[in-house]
Amino acid sequence: MKLAYVGLPCQLQALRKLQLFSSEIGQSWADSVALSIGLFCRENWAYTCLRALVEDDYGVKLSEVDKFDIKKGKMLLYRNGEVLQEIPLPETKPYVRVGCEVCLDFSAELADLSVGAVGSPPKYSTVIVRTRRGMELLRRAEREGYVEVKHISEVKPGTKLVLKLTKEKRDENLAEAERRGRAGYSARHIATMGEENLEKLVAEAKGKSFADLERDVIDAGMCVSCGACVAVADDRLEMVEERPRLKEGASGDVEEAYLACPRTSLPAMVMAERLFSGEGEVKSDSLGKYLDVFAVRATEKARLTRWQDGGAVTALLLCALKAGEIDGAMVAKRDENWRPIATLARSEEELRESGGTLYCYVTNLPLLKEVASR
Numbered sequence: 474m475k476l477a478y479v480g481l482p483c484q485l486q487a488l489r490k491l492q493l494f495s496s497e498i499g500q501s502w503a504d505s506v507a508l509s510i511g512l513f514c515r516e517n518w519a520y521t522c523l524r525a526l527v528e529d530d531y532g533v534k535l536s537e538v539d540k541f542d543i544k545k546g547k548m549l550l551y552r553n554g555e556v557l558q559e560i561p562l563p564e565t566k567p568y569v570r571v572g573c574e575v576c577l578d579f580s581a582e583l584a585d586l587s588v589g590a591v592g593s594p595p596k597y598s599t600v601i602v603r604t605r606r607g608m609e610l611l612r613r614a615e616r617e618g619y620v621e622v623k624h625i626s627e628v629k630p631g632t633k634l635v636l637k638l639t640k641e642k643r644d645e646n647l648a649e650a651e652r653r654g655r656a657g658y659s660a661r662h663i664a665t666m667g668e669e670n671l672e673k674l675v676a677e678a679k680g681k682s683f684a685d686l687e688r689d690v691i692d693a694g695m696c697v698s699c700g701a702c703v704a705v706a707d708d709r710l711e712m713v714e715e716r717p718r719l720k721e722g723a724s725g726d727v728e729e730a731y732l733a734c735p736r737t738s739l740p741a742m743v744m745a746e747r748l749f750s751g752e753g754e755v756k757s758d759s760l761g762k763y764l765d766v767f768a769v770r771a772t773e774k775a776r777l778t779r780w781q782d783g784g785a786v787t788a789l790l791l792c793a794l795k796a797g798e799i800d801g802a803m804v805a806k807r808d809e810n811w812r813p814i815a816t817l818a819r820s821e822e823e824l825r826e827s828g829g830t831l832y833c834y835v836t837n838l839p840l841l842k843e844v845a846s847r
């Protein structure tokens with residue numbers, strides 16, 4: 474099965490790490506991802522925290538909200554196109570996942586295509602094309618009339634705002650990682666690692682137990698709830714309230730889970746080198762490695778029913794599905810109370826239903842494994 478995968482920067486890191494160590498882990502299901510789309514991300518909120526913020530602090534029922542957005546320092550809740558509630562962003566900060574506060578990637582540097590709002594005018598999405606695979610899809614979608622594309626230099630504010638947010642996230646979160654380091658919690662994923670360290674990482678994972686994963690990642694507030702550990706440990710681990718847990722009576726020896734976790738170590742340089750080798754003229758700056766940047770919006774042909782910014786993600790996925798480049802896409806949908814649900818969209822209708830942003834984390838790697846292993 475050829476799948477597309479939509480995820481946050483940390484989820485893309487987990488996916489690439491699973492691909493990098495597939496032979497050591499003895500599982501190659503992550504290779505079924507033929508196209509990855511990363512979403513820009515400053516931070517996100519655990520579902521229970523978002524619900525407490527909106528319903529308890531502001532008295533708004535989540536079932537009454539039909540869109541969330543973040544603009545100009547505010548979280549905005551919409552109903553029928555009108556703003557129902559504004560929440561100043563600083564008031565949401567205590568509810569941000571602690572694992573986000575040590576993440577250094579704003580623009581999903583390991584994706585084929587990275588998509589966000591900043592950089593482009595309203596009703597457009599900014600699309601960073603990182604690989605040839607991504608460029609081919611964007612050009613196909615433009616040719617076939619699914620999207621309208623402008624070079625980022627033709628629009629305002631352009632990449633300078635993306636660069637500013639990238640730098641802000643990096644600086645703030647490096648300072649937080651150092652602060653945690655002084656308190657005795659090491660942010661192990663931040664260490665820079667070359668090819669020569671890969672064997673060391675595999676050796677380090679040998680004999681590790683769930684207690685090690687708990688100490689180094691989960692209790693240290695580093696876990697991103699991607700579910701990579703649960704997926705590779707088969708029936709030994711489970712996610713409970715976004716937290717990996719050892720199943721009752723299961724063996725605590727989970728060295729493949731320790732190796733798969735993007736927060737026990739992150740050989741990001743090696744993953745980037747492998748991803749971008751053979752991609753031709755790759756630019757490299759604070760946005761990571763990429764071929765070019767565009768402002769993109771879906772056209773009438775995409776017939777979108779629900780989307781966040783320019784609808785670029787959904788329109789590109791529709792085009793890839795129609796062209797037979799993918800059999801389905803791992804995306805996120807929600808129930809009527811905004812509880813996020815990882816889902817495989819296999820039809821145009823399912824893709825259209827999955828448009829829009831959920832500002833909560835969606836654990837999706839265990840589902841990716843299940844789908845890819847069918």
Ligand SMILES: Cc1cc2nc3c(=O)[nH]c(=O)nc-3n(C[C@H](O)[C@H](O)[C@H](O)COP(=O)(O)OP(=O)(O)OC[C@H]3O[C@@H](n4cnc5c(N)ncnc54)[C@H](O)[C@@H]3O)c2cc1C
Nearest residue numbers: 517589590591780781782783784785786787804805829831
């Ligand atoms: C937690 C979070 C934080 C973000 N922070 C920023 C930011 O700081 N700055 C910025 O410019 N952009 C940010 N974005 C991205 C932005 O909100 C839009 O998702 C992006 O611009 C794509 O818009 P679109 O209209 O092209 O996508 P659409 O066509 O609406 O498609 C969006 C796709 O993303 C999937 N999706 C939605 N939520 C999630 C999720 N939680 N996990 C995995 N997949 C999901 C949907 O299923 C759908 O496939 C953030 C997104 C998320 C989820």
